[in-house]
Amino acid sequence: MRLSVIIRDHLDSLLHPSARHDPMTSARHRAFIGPRLLGGLAALATLPIYLALRGAPQEIEVMVFAWLIAPILLSYYLSRTGNYERAHILSSTALAAVVTAVCAYTGGISSFAAIWLVAVPLDAALSTSRRAVAVAVVLALGCALGLVMIEAFGLLPVTRIPAQYGSLFEALGIATATMYASALAFSAEALSRTSRKLLVVEEARYRLLAHNISDVISRHSRNGAIQFISPAAEGLLGTPAALLLEHGLFDRVHVADRPAYLTALSEAARSGEERSVEFRIRRDVIRGHDQRGSSEFIWIEMRCRSIETSASDSSGTEVVAVMRDVTERKTQERALELAHMEAERAGASKSRFLATMSHELRTPLNAIIGFSEMIVHEKDMMIDAARRQEYAKLINESGLHLLSVVNGILDMSKMESGNFEISPEPFMPRESLVSCCNLMVLKARENGIEVVTRAPQDLPQITGDPRAFKQMILNLLSNAIKFSEQGGKVVVAASVEGPRLVVRVTDSGIGIGAEDLKRIGDPFFQAGKTYQRRHEGTGLGLSIVKSLVAMHGGEMLVESRIGEGTTVTVALPMVFTPPLKDASDNVAPLVRSRGESQDYQVKKIA
Numbered sequence: 001m002r003l004s005v006i007i008r009d010h011l012d013s014l015l016h017p018s019a020r021h022d023p024m025t026s027a028r029h030r031a032f033i034g035p036r037l038l039g040g041l042a043a044l045a046t047l048p049i050y051l052a053l054r055g056a057p058q059e060i061e062v063m064v065f066a067w068l069i070a071p072i073l074l075s076y077y078l079s080r081t082g083n084y085e086r087a088h089i090l091s092s093t094a095l096a097a098v099v100t101a102v103c104a105y106t107g108g109i110s111s112f113a114a115i116w117l118v119a120v121p122l123d124a125a126l127s128t129s130r131r132a133v134a135v136a137v138v139l140a141l142g143c144a145l146g147l148v149m150i151e152a153f154g155l156l157p158v159t160r161i162p163a164q165y166g167s168l169f170e171a172l173g174i175a176t177a178t179m180y181a182s183a184l185a186f187s188a189e190a191l192s193r194t195s196r197k198l199l200v201v202e203e204a205r206y207r208l209l210a211h212n213i214s215d216v217i218s219r220h221s222r223n224g225a226i227q228f229i230s231p232a233a234e235g236l237l238g239t240p241a242a243l244l245l246e247h248g249l250f251d252r253v254h255v256a257d258r259p260a261y262l263t264a265l266s267e268a269a270r271s272g273e274e275r276s277v278e279f280r281i282r283r284d285v286i287r288g289h290d291q292r293g294s295s296e297f298i299w300i301e302m303r304c305r306s307i308e309t310s311a312s313d314s315s316g317t318e319v320v321a322v323m324r325d326v327t328e329r330k331t332q333e334r335a336l337e338l339a340h341m342e343a344e345r346a347g348a349s350k351s352r353f354l355a356t357m358s359h360e361l362r363t364p365l366n367a368i369i370g371f372s373e374m375i376v377h378e379k380d381m382m383i384d385a386a387r388r389q390e391y392a393k394l395i396n397e398s399g400l401h402l403l404s405v406v407n408g409i410l411d412m413s414k415m416e417s418g419n420f421e422i423s424p425e426p427f428m429p430r431e432s433l434v435s436c437c438n439l440m441v442l443k444a445r446e447n448g449i450e451v452v453t454r455a456p457q458d459l460p461q462i463t464g465d466p467r468a469f470k471q472m473i474l475n476l477l478s479n480a481i482k483f484s485e486q487g488g489k490v491v492v493a494a495s496v497e498g499p500r501l502v503v504r505v506t507d508s509g510i511g512i513g514a515e516d517l518k519r520i521g522d523p524f525f526q527a528g529k530t531y532q533r534r535h536e537g538t539g540l541g542l543s544i545v546k547s548l549v550a551m552h553g554g555e556m557l558v559e560s561r562i563g564e565g566t567t568v569t570v571a572l573p574m575v576f577t578p579p580l581k582d583a584s585d586n587v588a589p590l591v592r593s594r595g596e597s598q599d600y601q602v603k604k605i606a
Contacts, residue, residue: 017082025084027194031126031187032078032087036071043068067098088127092136096120100143108151109144112173117144119177122184126191216323220304222269224250224262227318236325238284254280254297265304268319274305278326299330364398371395422551424576427466429501430459433494436473440481448486451477454493462501464576468548473503475545476568480507483566499574500554506567512560545570552576 047065051057057065074094078087096117103111117140124136150156217230225246233241237252244252253261257279264277280297304321371391374381378388437453444451473492480490488508495502542558545568549556552572560566 023198024195027191027198028084028126028128029078029082031191032084032091033075035183035187036091037075040069040072040075044072067094070094070098085127085129085132088124088129088132089135092120092124092132092139095123096136096139096143100147103143103147104150105157108156109147110151111147112170114144114147115173115177116180119180119184122181126184126187214324218249218321218323220265220319220321222266222317222319224265233323236283236323237281249281252282254282256280261302264302265319265321268304269306269317272306274303276301276303278302278330298325298327300324301326361402364402367398368395368402371398422465422468422576424463424465426461426463427469428459429462429469429494429503430455430457432466432470433473433492433503436470436477437492439474440477444481444490447481447484448488449481449484450489451481452489452491454491456495459494459501460496460574462572462574462576464552464572468552469572472545472548472570473505475542476505476570479542479568480505480509480566483507484509496574497571500571501574503570503572504567505570506565508565511562511564511566512558542568 043065071091071094074087074091077090078084081087099113099116099120102113102116103109106113108114120140120143121133121136124132127133213230214232216233216236217228218226218233219228220226226244226249229241229244229249231241233239233244233249237244250258250261260277261279264275267273268275278299278301281300282295283298285294285296300323302321302323304319306317306319308317371394374383375388375391383391433455434453437451441451477490477492484490484507490508491504491506493504493506546556549570549572553576554570554572556571557569558566559569
């Protein structure tokens with residue numbers, strides 16, 4: 001055992017570097033170099049003894065010894081070049097040449113050595129090269145034909161084997177040829193055994209990878225049917241791998257993603273290039289101790305490419321795919337996309353706000369500066385007391401409007417930063433409603449708008465922030481009056497519905513479009529494009545109301561249609577309790593198409 005290891009190590013040192021990394025190639029090179037090197041060295045060792053006993057050799061003996069030494073040169077050639085096929089061709093050529101020479105000197109085609117021509121293609125068969133075998137067959141047949149032609153034309157040398165030794169040499173030729181063929185058979189068997197052993201090792205290695213790798217490996221036919229799928233699919237999809245064979249996996253792919261899945265497999269099989277596709281697939285999930293199952297869709301990334309197989313069909317093309325779960329990545333991408341959209345929307349809203357803010361601030365400032373300058377130069381402009389009082393009133397109104405705009409921005413900023421505090425206390429909501437309506441009734445009359453208050457006398461007491469409640473109602477009333485045409489009506493109604501106080505502010509104004517209605521309540525958003533607006537405002541009124549309602553744990557619903565007015569419904573709990581988490585978007589904008597007989601559908605958002 002130790003000797004075999006030493007011989008193997010020495011043979012490995014003679015191998016060409018290109019053959020050392022492939023176990024099967026190394027085995028073939030060792031099978032070629034080992035016997036030839038040992039045979040050549042044995043011939044060299046016996047040559048002095050033969051010459052001492054025989055004397056001067058004849059031509060035929062020189063040829064035989066030359067052929068016995070030639071394998072050493074062939075082994076050296078293979079170890080230097082690594083060209084296994086060419087080494088076998090040279091070996092077949094050397095064997096055919098020496099057999100032909102011996103036959104020519106010992107009787108031609110009927111020589112005892114002619115049987116060795118059969119060993120020429122057998123020797124080349126170990127190369128596993130069709131070209132080397134073809135060359136060896138041509139050499140053997142060519143040498144046999146040459147010997148026949150030489151004998152037919154009487155060109156054979158005069159040298160003959162004595163008759164008494166004829167049978168001995170024939171037996172020697174058959175025995176040596178049989179021994180050589182047996183050696184070739186044992187070499188072929190050894191190579192076959194080595195090949196099977198390596199195949200088992202490789203299969204075990206790949207089976208180990210297939211069983212332990214987290215990615216799923218599958219093999220598909222051209223029509224997408226699965227021929228093999230690794231056991232990792234069971235952990236990924238929660239179902240036995242046997243149920244995924246054929247079209248079992250395809251049946252689990254989301255219906256909307258099936259065309260992309262089949263297209264990737266088809267293009268990979270047709271083009272031979274790698275294809276990648278992402279699709280959703282159903283996964284079985286067991287929830288709870290009762291083993292009740294459910295299913296969910298996860299995202300899978302599949303990379304596939306074609307391979308050539310020895311299939312019996314005309315194409316022999318299959319597709320190998322590697323699949324992995326990318327649900328977490330897709331979730332992160334979706335979150336980033338939503339965050340990006342939200343950032344763009346916020347940026348657009350603030351840009352829109354800044355575009356209109358110059359008008360909202362410049363108009364009252366221009367009035368304040370202009371009328372104050374006129375009062376300063378009242379002597380030059382001969383302004384009487386009545387005109388001076390009118391200018392002072394306009395300056396005061398402009399200042400109040402500017403203060404309202406600034407206060408709205410500050411309130412919104414406090415709410416967004418979480419610094420706006422609510423101080424709950426018991427109060428009567430009817431008194432607050434009537435007070436707010438009385439404050440706005442003068443402005444409404446100036447615009448020719450009627451304000452109607454419908455609040456029962458026995459409206460019960462609620463617990464909340466009375467200041468915030470008034471701010472809600474004033475903002476809703478201000479919006480309703482601002483967007484109502486002359487001769488319109490604004491109705492403020494209050495009632496108790498279950499554990500909540502419900503306040504509805506309805507106007508008969510211009511209404512809100514479906515696209516804008518979806519964004520009502522966003523900070524700095526105003527319905528209609530900037531250049532289409534006929535009314536002043538910063539777009540903070542409903543945003544403030546929405547935030548205050550959310551801070552009270554209530555709901556706000558907006559219903560509207562173009563040309564027929566808007567209804568804003570605020571529902572507040574009768575007893576306020578501080579919320580446990582940040583307020584979310586409570587606006588549920590609803591649109592009813594013109595001609596629809598039923599009332600608006602109301603969607604409640606906690």
